[in-house]
Amino acid sequence: MTALCCLGVCFVLLLKVSAGFGDLRCPENVSVDSLNTRYVLRWDWPHETTANQTVTFTAQYIAEFRSRKAKHDKLWRSVCVNNSEHRCDFTRAELHYQGLYLLRVRANTSQQSSSWVQIGFCPDKQAALGPPSSVKLNAVKEDLEVTITDPLSSNNQSMKTLLDNNLSYLIQYWRRSEGPQTAKVLLTPNNVATLIDLDRQTWYCVRVQSRYEYYDKNSVFSDTHCARTKGQMPYWQIFLFFMASLLLCFLLALLLCFCFYKMFRLLKNTFWPAIQLPEHIQELWLNDSEKPQLLSPASPESVCEPLVMVNAVLDEVEAMDEQSVNAEEQDSSAHSRTGSSDSGVYSTEEDSCHRSTTHTDLQMSSKKHRAQLHDGTLMELCV
Incomplete structure (x- = not known):
């Protein structure tokens, strides 16, 4: 009877153990995302659960040398307990940078827990190295002085002290017009470096990369900074x-x-327009009593009078006409005295006729010429 009771108790315990660990699956793809001394444990859990179950996670760590002890289960330290996110920040655990640790995580529900998933982690070897926290340029004559600030840990401590002063810097510099494809490089362990053999009065751009030679770790480049060299142009x-x-x-x-x-x-x-009114019109406008009055277009009165502009040429033509007439008269009188001595009456009549004819022709010619001259100078002035 006692043996049967013992067997029943053992069966119940086995059922509880199988119910606690057998059904719930483990997290997958466990890894550490680290930069300097910032460590974040990440994992995936793509499994499905029933609607009334909520899955949480627990993450712990232990130093590797302590895990070799017989009763090391009590030495594990929990960082995240019943965490609903698929990540756990181990930065606040303050793991020693050159230490070796074991990290583990499991899934939990209200009734079950999965088995642990464990990985090893060495910050000195596995943690990524960050770029310099600050880069400054200062023009010194024809050179550029580069001042580099070490990358910092989560406690604002220089990473150079954690790396036993094995930290160096790779400096790339180039003309701003050329681009980083033609950059020159300078490797230095110092925080202050001088770039020489530069052109005067020229813009140069600089970026810096952190390097840890022991584990061959290189950081990404810092932001690009540009400055102009001095010196006489x-x-x-x-x-x-x-x-x-x-x-x-x-x-x-x-x-x-x-x-x-x-x-x-x-x-x-x-x-001050270039075309001016005639002087007599300007006088009319200046004299208020003689200003012309505007008439309506329908007025029957004549508003235009002919204005004849006589040129000096007309006076010369009239003088020439008078001289021609006088010359003809003299020729006619001389001819009448010498040519007709027999009949005085006939000569006188012939001379009179000839003189009248010649004088009439000259007058007509003069009038015709004067009319031609007047045609070009006659215009109407509206008042």
Whole structure:
């Protein structure tokens, strides 16, 4: 009877153990995401659970040398307990950078727990190295002085002290117009480095990478910083800048002169037009009593009078006509005295006829010529 009771108790215990560990699956893809002294344990849990079960996770760690003891189960230290996220931050555990540790994680429900998933972790070997926390450039004559601040731990401690001063820096520098593809490099263990053999008055860009030679770890590059070197500018550059400035000033002055000329012409044509009214019309406008009155277009009165502009040529033509008439009269009288001595009456009549005919022709010719001259100078003036 006693033996049967013992067997029943053992069977119940086995059922509880199988119910506690046999059904719930373990987390997968467990890894450590680390940078300097910041460590985050990550895992995946793609398994399905029943609707009334909530899965949480527990993460622990232990030093590797302590795990070799017989009763090491009580030496594990929990960092995350019943955590619903698929990550656990081990930064606050303050793991020694050059130590060796074991990290483990399991899934939990209200009734079950999965088995532990365990990995080894050595920060000195596995943790990623960060870039310098700060990079500054200072132009010293024709050179550039690069000041580098060490990458910092989670406690704002220099990583160089944790790496036993085995930290060095790879400096890349190039002209800003060329790009990092043509960059030159400088490897230095110091926090202050000087870049030499640079061009004067030229912009250079710099970025820095942290390097740990013992485990061959390289960080990503820092942000790019640019600065301009000092020193006297070459004479050909000074001459080129002077000519460019002179040309620019000349073009600007030419543009200002052109704008001033256009403005002056506009003002002059507006207030002092080139075409002026005749003097007698200006006198009419100046005399208030003789100002012309505007008439309606339908008024029957004539509002235009002919204005004849006599040129000096007309006076010369009239003088020439008078001289021609006088010459003809003299010729006619002389001819009448010498040519007709027999019949005085006939000669006198013939001379009179000839003289009248010649005088009439000259008058008609003069009038015709005067009319031709007057046609070009006759115009009407509306008053």
